[in-house]
Amino acid sequence: MKLATWNVNSIKVRLPQLLDWLAAARPDVVCLQELKTEEAKYPRAELEAAGYQSAVLGQKTYNGVAILARSGMQDLSTGITGFEDEQRRVISATVDGVRVICVYCPNGQAVGSDKYAYKLRWFEALRRHVAGELRRHPKLAVAGDFNVAPEDRDVHDPKAWEGQVHVSAPERSAWRALLELGLKDSFRLFEQPEKTYSWWDYRMLGFRRNAGLRIDQILLSAPLAGACTACSIDKAPRKLERPSDHAPVIAEFSAAA
DNA sequence: ATGGCTACGATCCGTAGA
Numbered sequence: 001m002k003l004a005t006w007n008v009n010s011i012k013v014r015l016p017q018l019l020d021w022l023a024a025a026r027p028d029v030v031c032l033q034e035l036k037t038e039e040a041k042y043p044r045a046e047l048e049a050a051g052y053q054s055a056v057l058g059q060k061t062y063n064g065v066a067i068l069a070r071s072g073m074q075d076l077s078t079g080i081t082g083f084e085d086e087q088r089r090v091i092s093a094t095v096d097g098v099r100v101i102c103v104y105c106p107n108g109q110a111v112g113s114d115k116y117a118y119k120l121r122w123f124e125a126l127r128r129h130v131a132g133e134l135r136r137h138p139k140l141a142v143a144g145d146f147n148v149a150p151e152d153r154d155v156h157d158p159k160a161w162e163g164q165v166h167v168s169a170p171e172r173s174a175w176r177a178l179l180e181l182g183l184k185d186s187f188r189l190f191e192q193p194e195k196t197y198s199w200w201d202y203r204m205l206g207f208r209r210n211a212g213l214r215i216d217q218i219l220l221s222a223p224l225a226g227a228c229t230a231c232s233i234d235k236a237p238r239k240l241e242r243p244s245d246h247a248p249v250i251a252e253f254s255a256a257a
Numbered sequence: 258a259t260g261g262c263t264a265c266g267a268t269c270c271g272t273a274g275a
Contacts, residue, residue: 009274010264034274038263061265062273107274147275166275199275202262213275245263245275 001096001253004255005031005143005216006237007104007199007246011064012036014244015043022050022236023161027250028070029095031102035064042066058122065144081132081187083125084128090126092133098224099137101130103144108165113203116165119147123174131181140184140221145246147215148175150185154214156197166213184225186218186251198233206245208240218251227253 004027008014010132011032022030026065030052035042039058047054052068057078065088073093080090089104103126108119134140148171152158161167187196197212206212220228230252238247 013264034264071267108274133268204261206262215275241273242263 001029001031001098001255002099002250003029003031003098003127003141003143003218003253004025004248004250005102005145005218006248007031007033007145007216007244009034009244009246010036011043011066012041013242015046017240019046019050021234021248022052022068024236025234025248025250027068029098029100030068031100032066033064033102033104034069035059036061037064037065041086055091055093057088057091063088063104065089065091065104067091067093067095067100067102069093071096075099080122080125080129083122083129085122089122090129094137097139098141099133101133101140101142101144101170102143103146105145108171111163111165111168116174118122120170120174125178127174127177127181130178130183134181134221138221139224140183141180141224141251142219143217143249144253145216145224146175148172149213149215150175150217153194154197156195156209156211156213162211166215178219184222185217186225186228186231187249188215189225189228190231192232196233197247198249200238202245207243216246216249218249220251224253225240229254
């Protein structure tokens with residue numbers, strides 16, 4: 001089984017690239033973020049023709065998340081339990097016995113801003129939500145754009161980014177609180193090349209300079225982490241014309257998963 | 258130098274992303 005996550009930054013603009021990538025990478029389950037479109041305009045039929053069912057929580061202009069799966073999805077749910085949120089950032093489904101939670105965590109804009117405060121509140125609500133889901137689903141994955149670079153090695157220039165949004169100590173604590181529920185960052189279960197990132201700024205030739213951050217992750221409960229055989233970031237789509245600013249992350253599992 | 262791209266929905270610029 002292959003599970004992927006990709007912030008596509010507009011499903012409408014990226015659909016041709018997404019279809020090509022699905023055909024090449026052949027993931028079984030894909031979490032998508034930043035659809036930037038409402039459900040009525042979501043390209044459900046095109047993805048069905050490519051072999052994927054969709055569970056969609058759309059929103060015009062901002063946010064919007066979806067889960068794609070080759071096999072059926074059960075127990076669909078949206079949002080975070082007990083957390084009222086106009087911003088559509090979370091969708092969950094069970095696929096082949098695995099609980100998949102697709103997340104588009106808030107950006108936070110700047111340390112000390114209202115959006116930063118919202119980001120920290122949102123992470124605490126997510127932590128509580130995931131704790132509840134873990135009690136019901138031993139095999140659980142939280143995949144998406146976390147908008148946090150967990151460690152300095154996930155940052156191209158830690159000195160320049162020190163204390164900034166995405167790397168600040170409160171954000172990293174909020175991210176680590178998810179791991180403290182018993183989750184593992186699948187990327188760090190394996191040897192990885194130095195300076196591997198999942199996002200690069202569109203400006204200043206960010207990708208060419210590899211000026212990036214690793215802010216997209218796939219977190220796994222212990223039983224799934226035990227069955228995980230690989231995790232990598234696929235930079236190929238970021239090299240195309242008119243790319244998303246994020247690259248997909250893919251985790252692979254043995255048949256036991 | 259606090260910008261620099263990109264997407265969106267609205268106009269012929271503002272908001273947001275990270």
